[in-house]
Amino acid sequence: MFKFIKKIFQGEEPLKVEEVKIDELFGWVDEKLSKIDFNEEVSAYFNKIKDQKWLLEEKLDLLVSAEIDKKENVEEKVRSIVLGHKDAYLRDMKRFKEHLNIPLEINMDEAIRFHNFLNKELDELAQRTAKSYQASQHLFFKPVEGVFKVIGEINLLMKDFEKKIDNKNFSKINLIREKVKELDKVEILKGKLQEDLRLKEDKLGRNVKGKEFQEKEILRLKESEDHAELLGFQEAKKKNMDLKEDSIQEIHAFFSKLGRAMRKYERVALDNKLVGEYLEEAVTAFENDEGLNIVGVLGGLRNSLVSGSVDLDDKQKENALDLIDKAQKGYLMDLKDNFIEILTGEKEIKEKLGNIGVGKLLEEAKYKLNHFSEQIMNTERELAELKVKVEGMDAGKIKEELKEMIKEVLRVEIKFV
Numbered sequence: 055m056f057k058f059i060k061k062i063f064q065g066e067e068p069l070k071v072e073e074v075k076i077d078e079l080f081g082w083v084d085e086k087l088s089k090i091d092f093n094e095e096v097s098a099y100f101n102k103i104k105d106q107k108w109l110l111e112e113k114l115d116l117l118v119s120a121e122i123d124k125k126e127n128v129e130e131k132v133r134s135i136v137l138g139h140k141d142a143y144l145r146d147m148k149r150f151k152e153h154l155n156i157p158l159e160i161n162m163d164e165a166i167r168f169h170n171f172l173n174k175e176l177d178e179l180a181q182r183t184a185k186s187y188q189a190s191q192h193l194f195f196k197p198v199e200g201v202f203k204v205i206g207e208i209n210l211l212m213k214d215f216e217k218k219i220d221n222k223n224f225s226k227i228n229l230i231r232e233k234v235k236e237l238d239k240v241e242i243l244k245g246k247l248q249e250d251l252r253l254k255e256d257k258l259g260r261n262v263k264g265k266e267f268q269e270k271e272i273l274r275l276k277e278s279e280d281h282a283e284l285l286g287f288q289e290a291k292k293k294n295m296d297l298k299e300d301s302i303q304e305i306h307a308f309f310s311k312l313g314r315a316m317r318k319y320e321r322v323a324l325d326n327k328l329v330g331e332y333l334e335e336a337v338t339a340f341e342n343d344e345g346l347n348i349v350g351v352l353g354g355l356r357n358s359l360v361s362g363s364v365d366l367d368d369k370q371k372e373n374a375l376d377l378i379d380k381a382q383k384g385y386l387m388d389l390k391d392n393f394i395e396i397l398t399g400e401k402e403i404k405e406k407l408g409n410i411g412v413g414k415l416l417e418e419a420k421y422k423l424n425h426f427s428e429q430i431m432n433t434e435r436e437l438a439e440l441k442v443k444v445e446g447m448d449a450g451k452i453k454e455e456l457k458e459m460i461k462e463v464l465r466v467e468i469k470f471v
Contacts, residue, residue, distance in 0.1 A: 069461065070466050073468070079234055079470075083230060083231065083460070099165065099215045100165075111151060114151065116197045118144060122193050133193070140190045146186070169215060176205070179205070233452060240447055255437065258433045262430060271415075271419045291404075294396060294403060301389070311373065312352075314370060315355060322364065323351070329351060341397070356375060453470060
């Protein structure tokens with residue numbers, strides 16, 4: 055196979071066109087980058103840095119052993135300050151030298167990594183040594199300047215190499231890798247969203263089928279003979295409930311009109327317990343009063359009204375006596391018989407409704423229908439939200455930027471498949 059990029063000074067090959075799958079892009083880029091033939095320049099760069107590192111060590115040794123000229127008439131305070139700056143300058147330079155580890159592998163990846171590292175180290179070194187460099191020069195100019203020149207030469211080597219990789223756009227190699235990672239993340243996230251979308255669509259389909267089945271089931275149950283019987287009993291239940299409500303209102307109205315008289319009688323009656331029950335809840339007391347003992351109690355109330363032991367104004371007394379006479383003539387007995395008949399009918403209708411299976415089946419089918427309808431509504435909302443997210447995950451711009459960088463650096467026009 056021809057080398058993808060010939061040596062830097064031999065020109066460029068014509069553009070090639072290659073098809074690449076998105077999920078194979080990272081490996082494809084790594085393979086292409088590994089074939090870049092720039093190793094001769096990288097090797098030369100590393101060797102020159104090694105030479106300067108060796109020279110830096112030599113210059114640092116000279117600075118360590120350097121002493122202040124005895125001819126210099128220097129105050130002790132100044133001497134102490136300058137020596138302190140010299141030690142600081144030496145300490146920072148030694149640290150830089152120790153960190154200056156030249157890569158063993160000769161390739162573009164290592165070269166760019168090392169280049170970025172060296173650039174950062176030189177910037178930090180310049181900031182740390184600016185003051186100590188100036189101060190140390192006063193009494194150690196020559197050895198300090200010797201160290202400084204080596205650092206300057208390393209900086210020039212770095213800048214020169216930077217120009218070479220910029221001329222061939224190799225500085226974009228890391229950008230290509232980052233852009234591939236970015237595209238990969240987008241595609242992975244988009245894939246997850248599309249899978250969620252598929253699952254939601256499946257769920258929606260299941261719920262729609264479930265709803266359709268329950269609608270048919272409800273229709274089938276309503277068309278059955280049992281359902282006709284169910285409707286009959288439901289109608290009977292409604293009529294019986296209306297009769298019960300009318301009867302309750304009648305009971306409540308009767309005893310409500312006697313309320314004032316009964317409250318006064320409760321204070322003087324020997325058996326006031328039953329009176330209290332009717333005053334508290336007349337309908338419940340009437341239902342539980344199996345022997346209709348209230349008629350006898352009302353007879354006692356009549357006697358008290360006549361004797362005056364229960365005092366009411368003439369109109370109230372007249373109305374109360376009329377109601378008691380009505381009760382003693384059979385009104386309450388008829389009302390009791392009617393109420394018992396209604397309650398018995400209620401119980402019978404309830405039992406018959408419980409024995410008709412279609413009722414429970416219909417309730418269950420309606421419950422399931424409501425459940426499926428709610429699920430459909432919720433799933434449709436979630437689907438709409440997911441579709442907006444998927445449409446927003448457009449990797450088109452990233453792909454175009456990546457294509458341009460790959461074309462510029464690798465001389466390959468790629469087509470995504």
